[in-house]
Amino acid sequence: MILHAYCIRRAGEPPPDAAARGIGGAGVAAVEEAGLAAWVSALDAPPPPEPERLREHDRVVRSALSTATPLPLRYGAAFRGEDALRAVLRGRAAELLAALDRVHGRVEMGLAVGWDAAAARERVLAARPDLRPPPEKPATGRAYLESRRREHALDAALRAEAGSLLDRVSRALSTALPDAEEARVPIPQPDLAGTLAHLVLREQASAYRAAAHAATGAVPEADLRVSGPWAPYSFV
Amino acid sequence: MSPGSELPPGDPGWEAWSPGSGDESYSLVELVNRVLDKGVVLTGDVTISVAGVDLVYLGLNAVLTSVSTARRTLGRTVGRDDAGGG
Numbered sequence: 352m353i354l355h356a357y358c359i360r361r362a363g364e365p366p367p368d369a370a371a372r373g374i375g376g377a378g379v380a381a382v383e384e385a386g387l388a389a390w391v392s393a394l395d396a397p398p399p400p401e402p403e404r405l406r407e408h409d410r411v412v413r414s415a416l417s418t419a420t421p422l423p424l425r426y427g428a429a430f431r432g433e434d435a436l437r438a439v440l441r442g443r444a445a446e447l448l449a450a451l452d453r454v455h456g457r458v459e460m461g462l463a464v465g466w467d468a469a470a471a472r473e474r475v476l477a478a479r480p481d482l483r484p485p486p487e488k489p490a491t492g493r494a495y496l497e498s499r500r501r502e503h504a505l506d507a508a509l510r511a512e513a514g515s516l517l518d519r520v521s522r523a524l525s526t527a528l529p530d531a532e533e534a535r536v537p538i539p540q541p542d543l544a545g546t547l548a549h550l551v552l553r554e555q556a557s558a559y560r561a562a563a564h565a566a567t568g569a570v571p572e573a574d575l576r577v578s579g580p581w582a583p584y585s586f587v
Numbered sequence: 588m589s590p591g592s593e594l595p596p597g598d599p600g601w602e603a604w605s606p607g608s609g610d611e612s613y614s615l616v617e618l619v620n621r622v623l624d625k626g627v628v629l630t631g632d633v634t635i636s637v638a639g640v641d642l643v644y645l646g647l648n649a650v651l652t653s654v655s656t657a658r659r660t661l662g663r664t665v666g667r668d669d670a671g672g673g
Contacts, residue, residue, distance in 0.1 A: 356629060402615060405622045425626035439629060450627070461617055536620055546617065578617055584625035 354382070354391040354436055355398060356428040357411040358421035358582065359447055362388045365418045373411045374398045384437040385444035390415060391436065397429045412582045420454045420553075422447060423582040450587050457550050458580035460559045461536065464520050465574030466513070466544040475508045482508065513544035516573055521547060523569040527562035528555065534585040544573070548585040556580050 355374055367379040367390055377392035390411060398404045408426050415421040430436040440447070476483050482505045489495040521533060524547070531549040551559055556579065563577045 359627065359629070400623060402619070405618060409618055409622055423621075423626040424629050425624070426622045428629040443629075447627070463617065536617070536625070540616060546620075581621060582626075584621035587625075587627045 354430045357390045360421040384440040454583045459583045460579035462547040463576040464544045516544045523566035550586045
């Protein structure tokens with residue numbers, strides 16, 4: 352039997368709903384220590400990182416988010432018993448309470464920035480024809496090394512192009528939300544230039560969507576998709 | 588299916604919006620990258636198993652990156668219980 356931990360909040364904040372279900376349908380309870388409350392489920396074994404388990408984990412974190420912003424825990428924290436969990440909470444209480452202060456009243460909003468990666472590649476190659484891959488497979492060691500150098504340089508140029516697009520989207524958003532803290536979430540999808548995350552006040556979630564909508568006009572080549580509110584995964 | 592419909596209807600505050608044609612896989616990929624790659628690292632005394640990860644429902648690149656991070660992060664925890672996958 353182990354305790355799988357989902358998130359941490361302040362002791363005294365609303366506890367998990369009695370009907371709440373976590374990983375594999377397990378009940379969710381709060382373990383309070385040192386002014387903190389960790390939301391946990393007792394499981395037979397550590398859960399594997401499967402999609403449905405990750406959803407169940409986040410669902411519990413979201414249920415906490417509905418009443419007060421928690422510190423979401425990275426999936427995988429599990430303890431052999433309450434004593435082990437309490438010891439960790441005691442040892443890190445000051446740090447965790449400070450982090451709770453920092454995210455208090457805030458939520459994370461996400462903005463996936465889609466792009467036409469093939470068109471971006473052609474733009475880069477138009478500006479840097481020297482990076483175009485050779486038409487034939489390299490026949491010599493020297494030619495192979497040269498082709499690898501070109502590949503790396505092209506990758507770097509594409510990353511810079513993606514970064515530039517993210518910068519433009521970020522600037523467009525910051526006009527409407529100048530105080531929002533920003534993070535970049537690396538998501539290796541070929542059709543994504545990247546994903547931005549912003550920590551905003553709860554009441555700004557709608558304004559965030561409106562700002563993203565306005566950004567599509569300012570940066571028309573970006574295909575923007577808003578997600579959230581999330582617990583502040585990218586800011587803790 | 589919208590990203591929101593992957594989550595229970597009772598999830599308070601969850602909304603998703605896209606001005607374009609959209610791709611609902613963003614939702615799962617974003618979830619994976621947050622839950623496995625972000626959040627407070629609270630080192631427990633037992634780790635998840637990263638062996639036998641079910642790749643079927645995930646974007647391959649996304650899960651490989653995330654699981655790679657999970658291996659690096661969780662492989663250092665004490666008293667590992669993972670089934671030789673780390």
